[in-house]
Amino acid sequence: MALVGIRVIELAGLAPAPFCGMVLSDFGARVIRVDRTKVAMAMDSQARGKQSVAINLKKPQGVAVLRRLCIQSDVVIEPFRQGVMEKLGLGPRELLLENPRLIYARLTGFGQSGPCAASAGHDINFLAMSGLLSMLGRSSDKPYAPLNLVADFAGGGLMCALGIVMALLERSRSGKGQVVDASMVEGAAYLGSFMWKSRSLGLWNRPRGQNLLDSGAPFYDTYRTADGEHVAVGALEPQFYSQLLQGLGLDPSTLPPQMSVSDWPQLRQVFTERFATKTREEWVRVFEGTDACVTPVLSLDEVDRHPHNRERGSFLQDSQGVESPRPAPVLSRTPATPSPGRDPFVGEHTRDVLQEFGYGPEEVEGLLAAGVVECGKARARL
The missing domain is CATH 3.40.50.10540 (Crotonobetainyl-coa:carnitine coa-transferase; domain 1)
Structure with missing residues (x-):
């Protein structure tokens, strides 16, 4: 060692x-x-x-x-x-x-x-x-x-x-x-150096909780599923966001633009309602193999059973x-x-x-x- x-x-x-x-x-x-x-x-x-x-x-x-x-x-x-x-x-x-x-x-x-x-x-x-x-x-x-x-x-x-x-x-x-x-x-x-050094990029110029990475963006947040569990969504890039909408069965033409900050509350409501229609495992199967950046929120008792963690031996x-x-x-x-x-x-x-x-x-x-x-x-x- x-x-x-x-x-x-x-x-x-x-x-x-x-x-x-x-x-x-x-x-x-x-x-x-x-x-x-x-x-x-x-x-x-x-x-x-x-x-x-x-x-x-x-x-x-x-x-x-x-x-x-x-x-x-x-x-x-x-x-x-x-x-x-x-x-x-x-x-x-x-x-x-x-x-x-x-x-x-x-x-x-x-x-x-x-x-x-x-x-x-x-x-x-x-x-x-x-x-x-x-x-x-x-x-x-x-x-x-x-x-x-x-x-x-x-x-x-x-x-x-x-x-x-x-x-x-x-x-x-x-x-x-x-x-x-x-x-x-x-x-x-x-x-937190990234926070200081990225302020000029406009990532943190809005109040707390209303920015891209601090739960302000509806496509970077967690959602409750039909069985009371949660999934995490991190579909920041346009190509990933497109796959998110596809998996959710949403028509982009009926939604506001991804980066329209004023429309984020409306978009969050749409996502909230859609994720509530299936269980966590059903959503995992929907997004499996995609780049939609949707993952299950695992409890401490579940992490070692996830196939990825189990194969890598991430827990002992x-x-x-x-x-x-x-x-x-x-x-x-x-x-x-x-x-x-x-x-x-x-x-x-x-x-x-x-x-x-x-x-x-x-x-x-x-x-x-x-x-x-x-x-x-x-x-x-x-």
Whole structure:
């Protein structure tokens, strides 16, 4: 796998940082998650392939343990608010002095500088500050955040993983590590570069929800079918739009021109009524093999059964039968090989990892007895 040989210390956090660690793990990195002690269960649902060490960072000995782990690793993923690691003496300045090759990735909402750097927030706040939230939502409705995907996972976790990989690539030439300042506000905004750079094309010059790609156009929207399911329509180009009308059994001469914006509400009503006459699967059969850009809106329970996804193996199951997407993209020579095992319990690998990092068996037992670290055990499932 592409990242084999890379050792990562991931400080336990929520959503973006665990996803970043899982991406690195899926592509071969050794990811060790550092959990707090006295925690009943981990909140990390993206722990595939990771190991867990539980360390009490309120004790100086615990800070010393974490320091050793960090300076003997390639990457640190840190998701805390500004200044937390500095108070522990484990900021990038200190750790890079001891390990100049270290990649120190700081994943936060607002970044490491600026008036908001120390402020709390969540995906919806970061998305709002990026400018993108103002563009998301139906016409005449309030802005609407699409789950917590854009800022947390795309602008945060994925951008942070990209930054880490680029820093590792640069290190292969210079031999030097560096700090990755991954701001979810900036990551989300960067994902939306097309919005900024296409404004001069007239794609976004109308109010929210009334433009070509934001649900304003009736030929770029979703429609309810006779069985209460939905189909997605993306027939933008004239040749695709023509096939859409043909499949719907509509005569173009009886309809307003495709790009007559003032007639879009009327056209949407026609499409709404027509799609409601057949079930989703009936429409799938009508448009199968065409370029009308009509696809079923699949639920999470359906995606693995779709013939296309099934043939490509786009979804996989772990040893517990839990289904999730296969890592992407697919590399031809060094593809990701995600671990099929269950997620680790908090502190499950404490003994093994500490010994690997140079602690003798007696030292490990002493740390356990002093409450500096914990060793979690698998719990029976009754």
